[in-house]
Amino acid sequence: MQERFILKVEDLTVSFDGFKAVDGLNLYxxxxxxxxxxxxxxxxxxxxxxxxxxxxxxxxxxVKFHDKELLSMREDQIVHAGVGRKFQTPSVYEDLTVFENLELNYPKGYSVFGALTFRCDDTIRGRITEIAETIFLEDMLDEKAAYLSHGQKQWLEIGMLLIQDPELLMLDEPVAGMSVAERKKTAELLKRIITDRSVIVIEHDMGFVVDIATRVTVLHQGQVLSEGSMEHVQNDPKVVEVYLGH
Ligand SMILES: Nc1ncnc2c1ncn2[C@@H]1O[C@H](COP(=O)(O)OP(=O)(O)O)[C@@H](O)[C@H]1O
Ligand SMILES: [Mg+2]
Structure with a gap:
């Protein structure tokens, strides 16, 4: 039987010099x-x-991803298992084109004998074009990343993760610094990509959250303060007190 959850975070705790930044947290x-x-x-x-x-x-x-315990795995093994992570500031290669940035992240395959195998160019080109369309950069494939807007760089970085086809994608404040129009397009982008995967998004822009969230978790002092639909957490007095009321 198919498990209901792809990721199960249970009783997760980290303390920095005795300060618990994450404290007994559960997330499914x-x-x-x-x-x-x-x-x-x-x-x-x-x-x-x-x-x-x-x-x-x-x-x-x-932290279980399907049956794998991620806490005993290295960062690269976790990526390989299908968990992608985007950091707050974009880290694309400015001197490379959009195409080259995407190509660089195309997963290199290994045969059963351990030898590196290369897929035919057309397959890679097709996949890059497909991703470029998803991230609204299909007309900019030959443009150097340096010439992209801040928002377009953020999309390119999402594309660089998508090309590895992660089952879970984690994005930290993806629309920070974006224009209203770019935020709208990013919401559209997220709606497109969750047809094939799950996404965890950290976000402050409530308008954007209303637009994209299927479920919301409110954290406070390393613990879950509230969880449910946006409507549920917006009307939770605890959430209004510590967060939304400010
Ligand atoms: N490496 C670290 N060492 C010490 N304290 C840290 C470290 N990373 C985060 N913290 C502390 O943990 C708390 C949570 O930080 P963070 O996860 O960045 O919060 P958020 O992303 O919700 O704003 C903060 O008080 C921060 O100062
Ligand atoms: Mg943060």
Whole structure:
């Protein structure tokens, strides 16, 4: 039987010199979900993603991706297992074109004998074109990344993750610094990509959250303060008090 959740975070804790940035946290992610994490600055949102992607070592708890315990895996193994992570600031290669940035992240295959295998150019080109359309950059494939707007760089970085076809994609404040029009397109982009995968998004822009979230978790002091539909958490007095009321 198909498991209901692709990711199960249970009792996850990390302490930095005795300070618990994430404290006994539980989080469950279903397939095709856009799960948004909100909460005040310092709530532990970025640290949570750092723990899931293996960048920060946990003090306790468990993070299961299907049947794999991510806490005992290295960052590169976690990526290989199908979990992609985008950081807050875009890190595209400015001197390379959009096409080259995407090509660089195209997964290199290994045969059963361990030898590196190269897929035919047309397959790679087709996949890059497909991703470029998804991220609204199909007309800019030969443009150097340096000439892209901030928003377009953010989309390119999402594309660089999508080309690896992760089953779970984690995005930290993807629309920060974007124009209203770019935010709208990013919402459209997220709706497109969750047909094939799940996404965890950290976000502050409530208009954007309303647009994209299938489910919302509110973090506060490293713990889950509230969880449910956007409507549910927006009307939760605890959430209004510590976050939305400000
Ligand atoms: N490597 C670290 N060492 C010490 N404290 C940290 C470290 N990383 C994060 N913190 C602290 O943990 C808390 C949560 O930080 P963070 O996850 O970045 O919050 P958020 O993303 O919700 O704004 C903050 O108080 C921050 O100062
Ligand atoms: Mg953060």
């Amino acid at each position: 992610i279903e397939p095709n979900e856009c799960h948004v994490i909100i909460g005040p600055n310092g709530a532990g949102k970025t640290t949570l993603l750092d723990l899931i992607c293996g960048r920060t070592a946990a003090s306790g708890g468990s």
